Amino acid sequence: MARIKNVEAFCTICGSVKKFEITGTLAGEENQNKRWAKCKTCKQTRIIDLADIKTESKPNLEGIESQTVKNYSPADTYEIGDNIYHKSWDDFGKVVNKVVTSDGQSSIIVEFQKSGNKKLIESFTQKPQSEVI
Secondary structure: OOOOOOOEEEOOOOOOEEEEEEEOOOHHHOOEEEEEEEEOOOOEEEEEEOOOOOOOOOOOOHHHOOOEEEEEEOOOOOOOOOOEEOOOEEEEEEEEEEEEEOOOOOOEEEEEEEEEEEEEEOOOOOOOOOOOO
């Protein structure tokens, strides 16, 4: 089997798909497909499951404009597989994942036609600010 040196994976620090350099292996039979990898952009090290990386494929975005799409708004909630249109970027995309940020805010990962993989906020509610006297 050829030795893999670099893989593409989602970096939680950078917020997009980046190249990772494989830096080491994990001990144990249940961890045979898991490797330590370092993001080449931010240098953050994390564990990557090679089985997940090899089976991931980009969603088909061909003809997404003619399908039912939702206009993106941070206040709305989305499901994996939803087609969205980002008006500011004039770009169509598909929701590929949902995550919760460190402060508990819901966010979605969207694969766009032009912009690639982006992390966007969802279910955002503006909290009223206290009045300063």
